[in-house]
Amino acid sequence: MDTISQDEVIQILRIVEESTFDELCLETGDFKLIVKKHGGSELNQRSSRAGEILGHPEAVQERQSVAMGENQAEPGKAASVPEKDRREIEAMGGNPEEGCIPIRSPMLGTFYRAPKPGAPPFVEVGRWISADDSVCIIEVMKLFNTVKANIRGRIAKVCAENGQMVEYQQTLFLVEEVDGAGETDKEEIAS
Amino acid sequence: MKGISRVLVANRGEIAVRILRACRELGLESVLTVSETDKNSLPARLADRAVCIGPPSPMESYLKVDTIIAAALGTGSDAIHPGYGFLAEQPQLAEACATHGLIFVGPKADDLRKMGDKLYARKLAGGAGVSIIPGSELVGHPGEAAEAARRVGFPVLLKAAAGGGGKGMKIVARAEDLRTVFDEASGEALSAFGDDRIYVEHYIENARHIEVQIIGDRFGNIIHLFERDCSLQRRYQKMVEEAPSPAVSPELRREICEAAVRIGKQIGYENAGTVEFMLDQDHGRFYFLEMNTRIQVEHPVTEMISGIDLVKEQFRVAAGDSFSVSQEEVRLTGHAIECRINAESPGAGFSPCPGYITEWKSPTGEGVRVDSHCYSGYFVSPYYDSLLAKLITRGTDRREAIDLMQYALAKFVVSGIDTTIPFHQFIMKHTDYLNGNVSTNWIENRLVKEYEKNGGNPFR
Numbered sequence: 001m002d003t004i005s006q007d008e009v010i011q012i013l014r015i016v017e018e019s020t021f022d023e024l025c026l027e028t029g030d031f032k033l034i035v036k037k038h039g040g041s042e043l044n045q046r047s048s049r050a051g052e053i054l055g056h057p058e059a060v061q062e063r064q065s066v067a068m069g070e071n072q073a074e075p076g077k078a079a080s081v082p083e084k085d086r087r088e089i090e091a092m093g094g095n096p097e098e099g100c101i102p103i104r105s106p107m108l109g110t111f112y113r114a115p116k117p118g119a120p121p122f123v124e125v126g127r128w129i130s131a132d133d134s135v136c137i138i139e140v141m142k143l144f145n146t147v148k149a150n151i152r153g154r155i156a157k158v159c160a161e162n163g164q165m166v167e168y169q170q171t172l173f174l175v176e177e178v179d180g181a182g183e184t185d186k187e188e189i190a191s
Numbered sequence: 192m193k194g195i196s197r198v199l200v201a202n203r204g205e206i207a208v209r210i211l212r213a214c215r216e217l218g219l220e221s222v223l224t225v226s227e228t229d230k231n232s233l234p235a236r237l238a239d240r241a242v243c244i245g246p247p248s249p250m251e252s253y254l255k256v257d258t259i260i261a262a263a264l265g266t267g268s269d270a271i272h273p274g275y276g277f278l279a280e281q282p283q284l285a286e287a288c289a290t291h292g293l294i295f296v297g298p299k300a301d302d303l304r305k306m307g308d309k310l311y312a313r314k315l316a317g318g319a320g321v322s323i324i325p326g327s328e329l330v331g332h333p334g335e336a337a338e339a340a341r342r343v344g345f346p347v348l349l350k351a352a353a354g355g356g357g358k359g360m361k362i363v364a365r366a367e368d369l370r371t372v373f374d375e376a377s378g379e380a381l382s383a384f385g386d387d388r389i390y391v392e393h394y395i396e397n398a399r400h401i402e403v404q405i406i407g408d409r410f411g412n413i414i415h416l417f418e419r420d421c422s423l424q425r426r427y428q429k430m431v432e433e434a435p436s437p438a439v440s441p442e443l444r445r446e447i448c449e450a451a452v453r454i455g456k457q458i459g460y461e462n463a464g465t466v467e468f469m470l471d472q473d474h475g476r477f478y479f480l481e482m483n484t485r486i487q488v489e490h491p492v493t494e495m496i497s498g499i500d501l502v503k504e505q506f507r508v509a510a511g512d513s514f515s516v517s518q519e520e521v522r523l524t525g526h527a528i529e530c531r532i533n534a535e536s537p538g539a540g541f542s543p544c545p546g547y548i549t550e551w552k553s554p555t556g557e558g559v560r561v562d563s564h565c566y567s568g569y570f571v572s573p574y575y576d577s578l579l580a581k582l583i584t585r586g587t588d589r590r591e592a593i594d595l596m597q598y599a600l601a602k603f604v605v606s607g608i609d610t611t612i613p614f615h616q617f618i619m620k621h622t623d624y625l626n627g628n629v630s631t632n633w634i635e636n637r638l639v640k641e642y643e644k645n646g647g648n649p650f651r
Binding site: 109110139141 | 227242243244245246252257258260261262264265266
C-alpha cells in the first residue's frame with residue numbers, strides 16, 4: 001500500500017473518532033498521516049487539530065470538514081506562520097497551514113541522523129521531543145556539531161537525507177508544536 | 192576542461208557574476224556560496240546551484256574556510272574560485288584546497304604567504320633587480336622609526352608589514368609627528384591584520400600608481416598583459432583605472448613590464464597576479480610597491496585592451512594548461528577606462544549609502560561594458576563593500592574612451608541610493624584628468640575640495 005485514497009482517510013478518521021485513542025500516526029511509503037483528537041488551548045488549535053496530512057492539502061481539507069464540521073481552516077491563523085517559513089515548508093512538500101515548525105540547520109555541513117554510523121537515529125517521525133533533545137549532527141570538516149531541538153513537540157517529518165550536505169538554515173525536521181513555547185508563537189507575539 | 196568540471200565560486204557581487212560568466216563560456220558547472228542575504232542575488236540566479244553558507248556577516252559566511260571547503264566537497268565541486276577580497280589571498284583556503292584534493296583557482300598557498308608579507312616582497316623584488324622605494328626593515332618603536340625616517344628622508348610613509356588596502360598606512364611629514372602617528376599606524380595594523388609590525392618608506396609626493404598584470408602557468412612561463420594606471424585614488428582606494436597609462440612611454444612600458452615578469456619568475460608565480468609600482472613623476476623612475484596575488488577589481492581594463500579573458504586564463508592555468516596566447520601574441524590595442532560606481536555619497540564625504548535601488552538602468556553600446564550584480568529593486572546590503580558596478584569604456588585612443596565614458600555616465604540611471612556617478616562625471620570633465628596631469632593624491636588634495644565647492648557641478 002503506497003498511497004491512501006481520500007475515502008480511506010475519512011474511514012481512518014472515523015475509526016479514530018469513535019475509538020478511545022487520542023492520536024494516530026500512520027506512515028506508509030512517502031505518505032504520512034498524523035491524527036489527533038481533542039485540541040489544546042486556542043493558541044495551539046492550529047497545530048493540534050484532529051488530523052494532519054503532510055503534502056496532501058486536499059486530503060487535509062477533506063479531513064477538516066469531517067473532524068470539525070463547518071469550521072474550515074482559518075485564513076488569519078494560517079497567515080501567522082511567517083511568510084519565509086510558509087514558503088520553505090511548501091517547498092519541502094509540507095503544508096504550512098498545519099502549523100509545523102521547522103528545525104533548521106545552524107550551519108552548512110553534512111547531516112547525520114545518528115550519533116555514529118550504525119547507531120539508531122536520534123529521532124524518528126512521531127517521536128516526542130523536548131527542547132534539550134539532540135535531533136541530529138552537522139559535520140563541518142570533521143567537527144561534529146550536535147543540533148538540539150529547541151522546541152517541544154513531535155517530529156512530523158524528516159526533511160533532509162542522512163549523509164547529505166545541508167545548507168545554512170535548511171529545514172531538517174518539521175515539528176508539530178505542542179506547548180506554545182515554539183518560535184511561531186514568539187513571532188505571533190512580536191507581530 | 193581537464194581536471195575541472197564543477198566550480199565552487201566563493202564570492203559575491205559583481206565578481207561572482209563575472210566568474211560565473213567565464214564558467215558558462217568554458218562549459219563548467221557552477222556552484223555559488225551565498226550568505227542568507229544573497230540567496231536571491233543575481234549571481235545566485237545565474238549559478239547552476241547556490242548553497243547558503245551562513246548569516247550575512249562575512250565572518251560567519253564568506254570568510255569561513257571550513258564551511259567553504261565543506262560546501263565544495265558536499266556539492267561535488269573540483270575547484271574553488273575565490274574572486275577578490277574575502278579569502279582570495281588567505282593561504283588557509285589555498286592550503287585547505289590542496290589538502291582536500293580541490294583545485295584553488297589562484298596562486299600556490301606559499302606564494303600567497305610570501306607576497307602577503309610586504310617586507311619579504313620588497314626583498315624579493317630587490318633580489319630580482321627591481322628598485323624598491325628607500326625604506327627600513329621592521330621598526331619596533333617610534334625611536335627606531337625616527338632614525339629610519341631621517342635616513343630615507345621626510346616625508347615618510349609608515350606601513351604595516353601585513354598591510355593592504357591602505358590600512359595601517361600613514362604619511363608623516365615632520366619628525367615631531369612621528370611618535371603619535373606611529374602609535375596610530377601600529378594600532379590600526381593590529382586591528383586590521385592582527386599584526387602590528389611596521390616599517391618605514393620614503394613617501395613619493397608626485398607619484399603615479401602603475402601596475403602590471405601578469406599570469407604564470409605551472410611550467411614556469413610568465414607573461415605580462417601591459418600596465419594599468421590606477422593613480423586616481425581616495426584614501427588608497429582606487430576610483431578610476433585605465434590602460435595604457437598616459438604617463439608611460441613605450442620605453443618605460445617595456446622596462447616596467449619586464450620588471451614585473453622578473454618578480455613573477457623569481458617566485459615561480461602561478462595564475463593571475465599584479466605587480467604594483469610607484470612611478471616618481473619628478474624623476475621618471477619606478478619602484479616596486481607590492482604584489483597582489485589575486486584577480487583584481489580593475490582587470491577588465493586589461494581585458495579591453497588585450498582582448499584576453501583573464502578569468503578564463505585563470506581557469507586554464509589552474510587546470511594545468513598553459514595560456515591561450517604567447518607573449519608575442521599579446522597586443523595592446525586602443526584605450527580603456529574603468530570607473531568604480533560605489534554606493535557612496537560624494538557630496539557627504541563619500542559616506543556609504545546602502546539601501547534599495549528603486550531604478551537601475553545601465554548604459555549599453557559599442558565599447559561600453561558594465562560588470563555588475565545590481566538591478567531595479569536590489570537591496571544594497573550594509574554588510575559588504577559598496578561596489579555596485581564597474582563601468583568600462585574602450586576607444587581607439589584615450590580621448591575616445593573618455594568621450595564614451597562621459598556619455599555612458601550620463602546614461603547611467605541609479606535611483607534610491609547615492610552613487611559616485613556624479614563624482615566620476617566631475618573627473619571625466621576636469622582639465623587635469625583630460626591632460627593626464629594627475630598623481631596619487633590629486634583626488635584628495637584637489638578634486639574633493641573642488642567638487643564640494645562647486646556643489647558637484649563641473650561647469651560652474
